[in-house]
Amino acid sequence: MPATLAMHMSDGLLDAPASVLFLVIGGVGVLLALVRARGALDDRTAPMAGLVAAFIFAVQMLNFPVLPGVSGHLLGGALAAILVGPWVGALCIAIVLVVQALVFADGGLSALGANVTNLALIGTAVGFLVALGLRGLVRKGRGGLVATAFVAAFASTVVASLGFVAEYAIGGDPAFDLGTIATTVVGVHCLIGIGEGIITALTVGAIAAVRPDLVYLLRGERRPLEVSA
Amino acid sequence: MNPLHRPGDSPVHRLPAQVKIVGALAFVLCVVATDRTAYWAFGAYLAVLAAVWVVAAIPPGWMAKRALIETPFVVLALAAPFLGGGPETEVLGVSVSVSGLLAGWNIVAKGTIGVLASLTLAATTTPRDLVVGLQRLRTPSVVVTIATLMLRYLEVIVAEARRMRLARISRGHDPRFLWQVGATARGIGTLFLSSYERGERVHLAMVSRGYAGALPDTGGPARPLSWLSGLVPAATAAVVLVGTL
Known part of the structure; x- marks a missing residue:
């Protein structure tokens, strides 16, 4: 059985004060996302957000090889941010993580706050900010959008893994050299980030080709057709 | 879809989901807060879970098979004694780091009990009930x-x-x-x-079909007796935790 490195943190990696600290941070972040997303979630879009969450959940089941014996799975932060925007995206991923912990025992209950902080908050925020920063590229057409999605997904994965390193520095076991941990974790996530980037880019490209109205990042980009006599 | 749920009609299954969610979270937090050298405490936590399985009629083997999802972290923990720094000791003729050994034990013990607690929650509660439980907790x-x-x-x-x-x-x-x-x-x-x-x-x-933006709340409030009985495992864990201090 190949070892899967990119999975949710289990109990016991962080000590109790850090676990509680990140439960609070994650909770406050999700609440903020909820407040900001509320305007966008009406009786039509809230069920659709449920669908996006289910989609992210299903996509996270997808494993791809990064090194012999090590496989990673998609985290989906950048994908969610590009498709439904940062607030709804963060909310969806947080709900995915809560359900995974409660229903599927994936990720420790005490590590839920840290997982939400890394994947739902940091992953989505970084993915969206990078995509926003590359807006000029997005305007250049489909190739630009695909390239932006790749860079955003790569950055989001690597920065989310830095979130783990920061959490480990706060509440992890001091037996290990933090530098070694950081190099290993960030190194593996650079490889995962490439896979994440390719899949995110091709997925966003395929969706934008058929239904550009479903890509949040493209909103307001398309000028209406001009009809001239 | 959910291979982790084990249908049943035990007192644990019948307990309102909100009680079980709070109980599982409190239990796991107690486990994580335990000093890793208080070895007996982890045995006590395991005994608490085993008692819940007896009441819920879940065979330990059924649990063990599903606990394998934790394997990647066990691999990480097994590597720990060779990666940690500081003073060294000999185990089976191999020189390993003492702090690394303890760190590995910490991850295995707390991670295993944590995943077993999550599995117990998932095994005795349907996914739908878990969401209703979140709803009753004012989500x-x-x-x-x-x-x-x-x-x-x-x-x-x-x-x-x-x-x-x-x-x-x-x-x-x-x-x-x-x-x-x-x-x-x-x-x-x-x-x-x-x-x-x-x-x-x-x-x-x-x-x-009449959907107006909110799903109906199908749960009911938990009776004080449910809270009292449902939080017994977490309370026992808290007593064990205090005992280690």
């Missing part, structure tokens, strides 16, 4: 709506993905290693579109 209604529909759509999306994969393979596609990424990603794009369009149709069907 905002938007979150409840998203979570409920997510669980319903998940099965649909996974089944659709399986059909698409079969269709690809039956047309001669032979995905290997990295080369499957292109087909997979394009498949994900198509999957998103077809699920989204299905979701739009389902929404119209929901509206025509």
Whole structure:
């Protein structure tokens, strides 16, 4: 059985004060996302957000090889941010993580706050900010959008893994050299980030080709057709 | 869809979900807060869980099989004694780091008991009841709506993905290693579109059946007796934790 490195943190990696600290941070972040997303979630879009969450959940089941014996799975932060925007995206991923912990025992209950902080908050925020920063590229057409999605997904994965390193520095076991941990974790996530980037880019490209109205990042980009006599 | 749920009619199964969620979280926090050198405490936590399994009529072997999802972290923990620094000791003739050994033990012990606690919760509560439990714990209604529909759509999306994969393979596609990424990603794009369009149709069907933006609350408040009995495992863990101090 190949070892899967990119999975949710289990109990016991962080000590109790850090676990509680990140439960609070994650909770406050999700609440903020909820407040900001509320305007966008009406009786039509809230069920659709449920669908996006289910989609992210299903996509996270997808494993791809990064090194012999090590496989990673998609985290989906950048994908969610590009498709439904940062607030709804963060909310969806947080709900995915809560359900995974409660229903599927994936990720420790005490590590839920840290997982939400890394994947739902940091992953989505970084993915969206990078995509926003590359807006000029997005305007250049489909190739630009695909390239932006790749860079955003790569950055989001690597920065989310830095979130783990920061959490480990706060509440992890001091037996290990933090530098070694950081190099290993960030190194593996650079490889995962490439896979994440390719899949995110091709997925966003395929969706934008058929239904550009479903890509949040493209909103307001398309000028209406001009009809001239 | 959920291989972790084990239907039953035990007192643990019948307990309101909100009680079990609070109980499991409190239990795991007690476990994580325990000093790693208080070895007996981890035995006590395991005994508490085993007692819950007896009441819920769950065979330990059933639990053990599903606890294997924790394996990657055990691998990490087994590497720990060789990666840690500081003073060294000999185990079976191999020189290992003392702090690394303790760190590995810490991850294995707390991670295993944590995953067993999560599995106990999932085994005795249906996914639907877990969401109702969150609803009773005053989770905002938007979150409840998203979570409920997510669980319903998940099965649909996974089944659709399986059909698409079969269709690809039956047309001669032979995905290997990295080369499957292109087909997979394009498949994900198509999957998103077809699920989204299905979701739009389902929404119209929901509206025509009277959906007005919030899902009905099907749970009931938990009686004080349920809270008292449901929090016994967490309370026992808290007593054990105090005992280690």
